[in-house]
Amino acid sequence: xxxxxxxxxxxxxxxxxxxxxLAGRALHQPPQLQAATLLPASRALxxxxxxxxxxxxxxxxLAGRWTVIFLxxxxxxxxxxxxxxxxxxxxxxxxxxxxxxxxxxxxxxxDPGRDTADQALAYARFYDPSFVGATTDPAALERLxxxxxxxxxxxxxxxxxxxxxxxxxxxFILDPAARFAAVVSPPLDPAALAADLRxxxxx
Amino acid sequence: xxxxxxxxxxxxxxxxxxxxxxxxxxxxxxxxxxxxxxxPVAAGYLVLDNHGVAPMRIVGARATGFAKAEVHESYRxxxxxxxxxxxxxxxxxxxxxxxxxxxxxxxxxxxADPPAVGAVHEVxxxxxxxxxxxxxxxxxxxxxxxx
Numbered sequence: 275x276x277x278x279x280x281x282x283x284x285x286x287x288x289x290x291x292x293x294x295x296l297a298g299r300a301l302h303q304p305p306q307l308q309a310a311t312l313l314p315a316s317r318a319l320x321x322x323x324x325x326x327x328x329x330x331x332x333x334x335x336l337a338g339r340w341t342v343i344f345l346x347x348x349x350x351x352x353x354x355x356x357x358x359x360x361x362x363x364x365x366x367x368x369x370x371x372x373x374x375x376x377x378x379x380x381x382x383x384x385d386p387g388r389d390t391a392d393q394a395l396a397y398a399r400f401y402d403p404s405f406v407g408a409t410t411d412p413a414a415l416e417r418l419x420x421x422x423x424x425x426x427x428x429x430x431x432x433x434x435x436x437x438x439x440x441x442x443x444x445x446f447i448l449d450p451a452a453r454f455a456a457v458v459s460p461p462l463d464p465a466a467l468a469a470d471l472r473x474x475x476x477x
Numbered sequence: 478x479x480x481x482x483x484x485x486x487x488x489x490x491x492x493x494x495x496x497x498x499x500x501x502x503x504x505x506x507x508x509x510x511x512x513x514x515x516x517p518v519a520a521g522y523l524v525l526d527n528h529g530v531a532p533m534r535i536v537g538a539r540a541t542g543f544a545k546a547e548v549h550e551s552y553r554x555x556x557x558x559x560x561x562x563x564x565x566x567x568x569x570x571x572x573x574x575x576x577x578x579x580x581x582x583x584x585x586x587x588x589a590d591p592p593a594v595g596a597v598h599e600v601x602x603x604x605x606x607x608x609x610x611x612x613x614x615x616x617x618x619x620x621x622x623x624x
Contacts, residue, residue: 351520352551356578359620400513425557443558
């Protein structure tokens with residue numbers, strides 16, 4: 275028969291263990307998200323090099339901050355401008371966060387046949403001076419699209435040489451390890467997006 | 478005397494409503510989203526009211542200051558976004574059709590000059606019956622619209 279003292283110690287240990295487990299659960303609890311859906315497990319992206327203006331941008335370079343990726347093209351008249359303006363609106367909601375903590379919007383053109391690295395960067399910056407725009411070659415785009423499970427299709431050229439581009443309306447969120455962690459599906463609500471980014475950042 | 482004045486004012490007000498006279502289709506709230514510098518396409522939006530008793534068929538579009546204009550529609554299928562041309566767009570009698578971001582829009586190609594906020598372009602919708610509807614569309618900076 276254990277002594278009273280032993281029972282007391284076992285009791286305290288059990289309580290301490292329970293508190294520890296609950297505290298651990300609370301700390302690792304996934305954030306409550308309104309618009310974003312967390313992947314069951316974050317995914318590493320392929321080692322790719324993008325071109326932004328005259329600089330090279332590797333996926334690995336994105337580490338250190340949360341990144342929001344939007345795939346589009348500059349000749350997109352409606353969806354891309356509307357989406358980037360909405361993300362800019364969400365970004366303004368997060369202006370109270372220190373710059374190094376704020377999420378970074380990365381616009382990647384899926385139309386390298388017409389968009390240069392300079393054009394992609396200027397296009398992104400038009401919507402918010404902090405936005406980054408980049409291009410890459412079609413093979414790298416295919417690898418990136420596959421890694422993001424993102425449907426991209428370049429249409430057949432019409433009589434005048436023009437063509438349409440199908441691209442996802444979603445936003446792809448990379449965590450500070452530059453791993454693909456969450457998706458925000460359209461329609462986009464800037465307030466919900468800002469709240470989710472804030473929750474993910476932990477700010 | 479006052480009753481007659483009231484009637485005159487009421488009739489004048491009714492006539493002032495876009496297209497209310499004779500059930501003509503009407504265009505209103507027309508605007509063009511300022512594109513990023515150097516981008517050769519812009520989107521135009523408007524509201525179309527078919528006050529008439531017959532369906533309308535829009536078969537083309539034009540806009541001053543742009544080489545070409547077409548009616549397009551953005552659509553979403555699950556997570557993918559696409560855009561399709563709408564070479565023929567039917568508007569039922571009595572219906573209101575809104576061209577708005579994320580849906581129907583005019584795709585305006587190759588501006589003669591870089592579009593400027595506040596600039597006015599005349600937008601025309603060409604109907605199958607040969608009529609042309611026109612409206613003045615102002616360039617707006619849609620970036621500031623989401624407040």
